[in-house]
Amino acid sequence: MPKKRRSGGRTGSKGGRDGSVHCAKCGRLVPRGKAKRVTKFVSLVDGTIGKELRDSGAIVPRRQESSWYCISCAIHTHKVHIRSSDDRHKRDKIR
Numbered sequence: 001m002p003k004k005r006r007s008g009g010r011t012g013s014k015g016g017r018d019g020s021v022h023c024a025k026c027g028r029l030v031p032r033g034k035a036k037r038v039t040k041f042v043s044l045v046d047g048t049i050g051k052e053l054r055d056s057g058a059i060v061p062r063r064q065e066s067s068w069y070c071i072s073c074a075i076h077t078h079k080v081h082i083r084s085s086d087d088r089h090k091r092d093k094i095r
């Protein structure tokens with residue numbers, strides 16, 4: 001039977017159980033391999049003050065924040081997009 005996705009919609013290795021994570025939006029418990037991780041950089045300083053500091057040549061610290069989303073929430077919030085059959089079978093990174 002043809003597969004819709006090469007990986008079965010999962011990331012990581014083929015076999016065995018993977019851990020679970022909670023969706024950041026709805027709180028649903030999803031397998032780690034099926035959840036989407038979104039990483040963003042958050043500045044520790046407020047917007048306008050940060051811009052002034054950056055213009056004056058200072059290095060403004062940024063913090064890395066990652067959160068996990070279930071597939072429903074990832075699609076609803078436009079973190080990932082529905083792709084055509086051809087796009088799904090491309091071997092580059094999933095976005």
Ligand SMILES: [Zn+2]
Nearest residue numbers: 023026070073
């Ligand atoms: Zn969710």
